Amino acid sequence: DVKVTQSSRYLVKRTGEKVFLECVQDMDHENMFWYRQDPGLGLRLIYFSYDVKMKEKGDIPEGYSVSREKKERFSLILESASTNQTSMYLCASSPGITDTEAFFGQGTRLTVV
Amino acid sequence: GENVEQHPSTLSVQEGDSAVIKCTYSDSASNYFPWYKQELGKRPQLIIDIRSNVGEKKDQRIAVTLNKTAKHFSLHITETQPEDSAVYFCAAIDYDKVIFGPGTSLSVIP
Numbered sequence: 001d002v003k004v005t006q007s008s009r010y011l012v013k014r015t016g017e018k019v020f021l022e023c024v025q026d027m028d029h030e031n032m033f034w035y036r037q038d039p040g041l042g043l044r045l046i047y048f049s050y051d052v053k054m055k056e057k058g059d060i061p062e063g064y065s066v067s068r069e070k071k072e073r074f075s076l077i078l079e080s081a082s083t084n085q086t087s088m089y090l091c092a093s094s095p096g097i098t099d100t101e102a103f104f105g106q107g108t109r110l111t112v113v
Numbered sequence: 114g115e116n117v118e119q120h121p122s123t124l125s126v127q128e129g130d131s132a133v134i135k136c137t138y139s140d141s142a143s144n145y146f147p148w149y150k151q152e153l154g155k156r157p158q159l160i161i162d163i164r165s166n167v168g169e170k171k172d173q174r175i176a177v178t179l180n181k182t183a184k185h186f187s188l189h190i191t192e193t194q195p196e197d198s199a200v201y202f203c204a205a206i207d208y209d210k211v212i213f214g215p216g217t218s219l220s221v222i223p
Contacts, residue, residue: 042119042202042214045211045213048211056210100145101147101159102204102211104157
């Protein structure tokens, strides 16, 4: 069974704080993704990575950065958290071969106050 | 950028009726189309998928159809049950990039 684990289920941070969301997968997947999920907007891609130290912007990268120093770990960084970044954040991974599904973590609900 | 549209955004059906959710994608290079179900408070999980060389796929009460020319694909759930109530996401994949539709909240009324 593929396991994608996000470090926190719930987080509350203050405006202006630097926030790290961590994601680890145990299946040697090449690709990893960060999405945010908001009511009515579905899953929007923030960043993805197809290899160690490689990253690509998704549809809404502003205000976020990512780090992939090791294959199994993909971190999402909010340099200076703002209230409009309050959301559910979902990490996912996929094998990196064409035509394969993505496996999701359990999500982190971040509240910025 | 590439996008995926999904309709309807909400859907209520009586138990036993059928439900149909439709998605349209913009990237003609997309070649893999999974559907995910997300129950309340849980992570999205794959329920069925279809590849670009197939027009239809069925798995018990769930089926997916694909029209590559028109760039749309649909999820069909027959004989709906209360446990089918969830948010359903379609996705279109072009090699590595996974783009999701905005989701459909399905309610099955007993």
